[in-house]
Amino acid sequence: MIFDSKIIYNKKISENFYHLKLKIKKNLVPLPGQFVNILIDDSCDIFLRRPFSIFNYENEKLEIVYKVIGKATKILSSKKKGETINFLGFLGNSYLDFISNNDNTSNDIILLGGGTGIASLNFLCQWLKNKKYKFTLLYGAKTKKEIFFLKNFKKFNTIFTTDDGSYGNKGFITHYLEKIVNNNSLIFACGPEPMLLTIKNLELKNKIYASFESYMGCGFGVCLSCVIKVKTDNNGFEYKRVCKEGPVFDLNSVILEKD
Amino acid sequence: MIFDSKIIYNKKISENFYHLKLKIKKNLVPLPGQFVNILIDDSCDIFLRRPFSIFNYENEKLEIVYKVIGKATKILSSKKKGETINFLGFLGNSYLDFISNNDNTSNDIILLGGGTGIASLNFLCQWLKNKKYKFTLLYGAKTKKEIFFLKNFKKFNTIFTTDDGSYGNKGFITHYLEKIVNNNSLIFACGPEPMLLTIKNLELKNKIYASFESYMGCGFGVCLSCVIKVKTDNNGFEYKRVCKEGPVFDLNSVILEKD
Amino acid sequence: MEINTTVKIGKLILKNPVMPASGTFGYGLEYKNFFNLSELGAIVTKGLSIIPVKGNKPQRLIETSSGILNSIGLQNIGVENFINEKLPELKKYKIPIIVNIYGKTIDEYIRVAERLSEVNIDAIEINISCPNVKKGGIQFASDKKAIKKLLYNIKKIYTRTIIVKLSPNINPVEDIAILCEEYGADSVSLINTLQGLAIDIIKRRPVLSNIYGGLSGPAIKPIALAMVHKVYKKVKIPVIGIGGIMTYKDAIEFLIAGATAIQIGSANFRDPLTCIKVIDGIKNFMKLNKIDDINLLIGTLNY
Amino acid sequence: MEINTTVKIGKLILKNPVMPASGTFGYGLEYKNFFNLSELGAIVTKGLSIIPVKGNKPQRLIETSSGILNSIGLQNIGVENFINEKLPELKKYKIPIIVNIYGKTIDEYIRVAERLSEVNIDAIEINISCPNVKKGGIQFASDKKAIKKLLYNIKKIYTRTIIVKLSPNINPVEDIAILCEEYGADSVSLINTLQGLAIDIIKRRPVLSNIYGGLSGPAIKPIALAMVHKVYKKVKIPVIGIGGIMTYKDAIEFLIAGATAIQIGSANFRDPLTCIKVIDGIKNFMKLNKIDDINLLIGTLNY
Numbered sequence A, B: 001m002i003f004d005s006k007i008i009y010n011k012k013i014s015e016n017f018y019h020l021k022l023k024i025k026k027n028l029v030p031l032p033g034q035f036v037n038i039l040i041d042d043s044c045d046i047f048l049r050r051p052f053s054i055f056n057y058e059n060e061k062l063e064i065v066y067k068v069i070g071k072a073t074k075i076l077s078s079k080k081k082g083e084t085i086n087f088l089g090f091l092g093n094s095y096l097d098f099i100s101n102n103d104n105t106s107n108d109i110i111l112l113g114g115g116t117g118i119a120s121l122n123f124l125c126q127w128l129k130n131k132k133y134k135f136t137l138l139y140g141a142k143t144k145k146e147i148f149f150l151k152n153f154k155k156f157n158t159i160f161t162t163d164d165g166s167y168g169n170k171g172f173i174t175h176y177l178e179k180i181v182n183n184n185s186l187i188f189a190c191g192p193e194p195m196l197l198t199i200k201n202l203e204l205k206n207k208i209y210a211s212f213e214s215y216m217g218c219g220f221g222v223c224l225s226c227v228i229k230v231k232t233d234n235n236g237f238e239y240k241r242v243c244k245e246g247p248v249f250d251l252n253s254v255i256l257e258k259d
Numbered sequence C, D: 001m002e003i004n005t006t007v008k009i010g011k012l013i014l015k016n017p018v019m020p021a022s023g024t025f026g027y028g029l030e031y032k033n034f035f036n037l038s039e040l041g042a043i044v045t046k047g048l049s050i051i052p053v054k055g056n057k058p059q060r061l062i063e064t065s066s067g068i069l070n071s072i073g074l075q076n077i078g079v080e081n082f083i084n085e086k087l088p089e090l091k092k093y094k095i096p097i098i099v100n101i102y103g104k105t106i107d108e109y110i111r112v113a114e115r116l117s118e119v120n121i122d123a124i125e126i127n128i129s130c131p132n133v134k135k136g137g138i139q140f141a142s143d144k145k146a147i148k149k150l151l152y153n154i155k156k157i158y159t160r161t162i163i164v165k166l167s168p169n170i171n172p173v174e175d176i177a178i179l180c181e182e183y184g185a186d187s188v189s190l191i192n193t194l195q196g197l198a199i200d201i202i203k204r205r206p207v208l209s210n211i212y213g214g215l216s217g218p219a220i221k222p223i224a225l226a227m228v229h230k231v232y233k234k235v236k237i238p239v240i241g242i243g244g245i246m247t248y249k250d251a252i253e254f255l256i257a258g259a260t261a262i263q264i265g266s267a268n269f270r271d272p273l274t275c276i277k278v279i280d281g282i283k284n285f286m287k288l289n290k291i292d293d294i295n296l297l298i299g300t301l302n303y
Ligand SMILES: Cc1cc2nc3c(=O)[nH]c(=O)nc-3n(C[C@H](O)[C@H](O)[C@H](O)COP(=O)(O)OP(=O)(O)OC[C@H]3O[C@@H](n4cnc5c(N)ncnc54)[C@H](O)[C@@H]3O)c2cc1C
Pocket: A035, A048, A049, A050, A051, A052, A053, A054, A064, A065, A066, A067, A068, A069, A070, A071, A072, A073, A074, A116, A119, A120, A212, A213, A214, A215, A216, A217, A247
């Protein structure tokens, strides 16, 4: 689906991070883990759209949180209230595809997020909270500065860690994962690939589902640029599309670059 | 010279016409007939700069008046007060190159302008008025709507004509030129090529200098894209650069497309 | 005003000259959420080979100024899976289906064509911008003997419309077009992507894992338009124009240059409605300019 | 940190690898209002012929997506006027002067080179993307025999540095580069513009009066980079990289791909300070990345 949505606000929330809120008119509801693909500019200079996870959706209002890292995100950050954003949505699969109804009784759910990866986990937290699932969020950042929506995340059962100890625990979140995980834990992760690799290397017996990022040409399954290696039965692999079969995959089925 | 100038204002003055005023910090003063070459956008989508005549310059404030006709002028029209405009200036020759000191006693000066061509003539009017030259301005437009700065031009000795008679005289300015011209008249013209051709075809004996427009790659003489045919002594022609030897040429020396 | 937008490519009749370019439209079905596929002149599939192909290691694509560079590596599900899983649903849209095909050897090309001759598709588009494994990786596109052999054999087994898709990396492209005409191609389509490179200056590595990629998008439009016009002047078979088309204006430039139909590639990624917008735009342009038959536009460049 | 940005092209020593591309810098002097010309690695003039040339009828240039299409038609003042009117002032800047030359016949090329051998310039860059009048307008660039004869004869009379500027419209460009090396060129520079077309859809005429034009600017950068890298792998003489360079990052991509020096063309029109900004940018990049000699960047692409 193609959306033309008005900006409600587009605020700077901390160094290089912005919070964009859009009014959605269409009768379509996104699921946690899904993303949108935004047309940044009329000019062809930024030829491709740019993908962003859904940070929240409530009352026909869609939110994303993004970091300014290059030319597209820079232009995005200059957009003002009232301007229209064209995007494709709601794309990809969802964390919910991997949650069954009895998970809220039998399991502890653990969520791990770092960097902008926290965006899609926020939406999942909201959903889990609404449905009264038990869960713990491990939120990792480099420094206190890079933690955004601190108050918001405090509402959940959140363990904060920073690399430099400037807020919460000092160290890496994977370390705390080991501390709290139990046999029944169902784990969801979203963050940079090195973080996912570290989780994978813990060789936990639990089911772990992770959301991946990759370079996207279209976002809706036709260009085959966004693929990652996924194991097949015969000890081989096939390329699966992050934008279509993903972005959420069983972490242990994915063959990471440095595996 | 390269200028980075702040926008004082960028106002819509009539359908599709805008008036841009910039603060100039450099110690450089433009002459009537010269132009600037504006960098429209950071994006390479509009790769070339766009040339605009100087409408006025006073107290370190530069003005241009432009019509929105395509993508560059559309983007230009969206720029706001306080934003910075990068331009090259002050480019080309000047009407003044063809005015000698005794012209203000011996001659009547006639100026003819149509469309956006009126922009460069305004600056010339201001100069002539300051120097107390005698002159008449023939201002032609399609309809009253397309006459801008009516009040401003009323300050001068101006004859207005519109194609449809909705303001001033009905008909073409070239017709009125024939009425007022005398043997001593020194004529300056700026407007669309068909207008210049009509003037040329009147075969007046007077000196006529006209400002030309052409497609510009650089604006400062290096690309050789902006050339027009100028007669040479040996009955031949050479290509001269509108941006460097021009934009003001002796009309009778120029070989026009439909000549 | 009644306007006619029907054009003919070999035995194919297209109700309008607009179709997607191979590799940018999947197997067609991914677009059905965006618009009604039956509005298109035809559908062109992702390039199919005799057996499924995995494609290249990522990174496979990178944005460049007004374009993209890709080295997908022709990943596809293979002709058999296409026939079983995709074709039945595609057929429902009642528009011509053009299957883009390729192989690593001449024999592989022939086998794909043979298999397709057994099912109900309307045309094949032969992508010759592929490395010929038997010839040590030289592109078929530059191998006149191989192209002759390819066409000679495919003609024998595939009797519907045959389009050959030309590579812009071979010069002069007209020579190959003439050859295709001579050996019985019903049409040529051009251009495929231009070879390009992008480098990560920190890692000092090519951005694409395959090193080189193919450049497409508005950046290449002037090049494509020149080639289409040059080929149009040299052959009698219809030419299909491809390269950087974003708007109806671009499409009309190609028609005037001599293209009987056009394909839209990279622009679909940016705006999945591009094909539909171009169709509407062409019709409006014809009405505004009182052109009642699109064939009155084709190849009308004055100079 | 002390950094060395000196590179060598034949007998030429450039204090940095950045120079303007022919035809985008006039005869050099037009830029002296913008910056101090002595900061450049070298100056490259507009293409000069034996007698003055009027050039093509306008319209000569049109903007395209991230690029421009031009058909100036090699308008120039002729070698004699250059020597008398421009060279004396240019010499004051004490940087290498490279004169781009061309002819309509082999003999014309030789005569320009001969005249230039008599004056104090540092190198000639031979533009072979010109129609060979004697051969009915076929480009020299595609005529191996003509190139051999050209180089053989020019070598005899011009003993300083000889650069051959290659056309991207001839494929494979490596073959021509190898030929140039074999016949004594000190360096090859590439790419010249790619043939392109733009059409006015209302008038149904080419926008440029010369019909076809040459495409340049950021649009072509990936193509240029691929060609530079391919040529670099095949020849031992230094390669000069040209095509779509706008920033120091682009320049460094070319250096990594194998260019010993680079030229900046169309970008000068957009920002006349581009060359200077690129020089500064390269130096900063080297400092930041602790690269003390620019030669440690050249040709270091890993794959
Ligand atoms: C499924 C998914 C969800 C994402 N969610 C978020 C989010 O919630 N918040 C957030 O800040 N960022 C998110 N990103 C990353 C975001 O898309 C990039 O930061 C953005 O595209 C950068 O564009 P740029 O022009 O500013 O940077 P550029 O300077 O163009 O590129 C810098 C880097 O951004 C990435 N990038 C650029 N273009 C693309 C593309 N077309 N597709 C994918 N990655 C690209 C690449 O890693 C590239 O190296 C997500 C990416 C994906 C794939």
